[in-house]
Amino acid sequence: SSIESPIENAKAMKTSLNLVDEVRETAHLREFTVKRRATRKYDSKVISREFKEGDLVLKRPMGRDKGGKQAPNWEGHFRINEKFTGGAYRLETLQGEFMPRTWNVANLRYYYS
Numbered sequence: 001s002s003i004e005s006p007i008e009n010a011k012a013m014k015t016s017l018n019l020v021d022e023v024r025e026t027a028h029l030r031e032f033t034v035k036r037r038a039t040r041k042y043d044s045k046v047i048s049r050e051f052k053e054g055d056l057v058l059k060r061p062m063g064r065d066k067g068g069k070q071a072p073n074w075e076g077h078f079r080i081n082e083k084f085t086g087g088a089y090r091l092e093t094l095q096g097e098f099m100p101r102t103w104n105v106a107n108l109r110y111y112y113s
Contacts, residue, residue: 049105051089055080056111059091059103077111 051057058074061067065075081098082090087105092098 049108050087051080051083051105051108051110053080053083056113057089057091057108058111060107062107074109077113 057078057080059076059078060073061071061075077094078091078099079094080089081092084090084102088102089105089108090098090102
């Protein structure tokens, strides 16, 4: 039919282009809704943790300190020395020696003595 009537073919192409825009917009709205729902579900399950200076914590072993499959998942007794923005903390041992780097809140947990 498009070969027989070029004018109708042009109209059909224009209608098809309009439908593509509508389909694209609908898909975009669906994607936005799905992402918002996933974010809401994730945020409802996340337990926010915040430590104060002086709190006792355990840290996850990192790098070469991991020790393999049989090693403990948490190590030490450390004290929070300083709090930075973004969930970073500077740790010190109970003897007062500073740890060489900062630690993110995801790698720390309370130590209940």
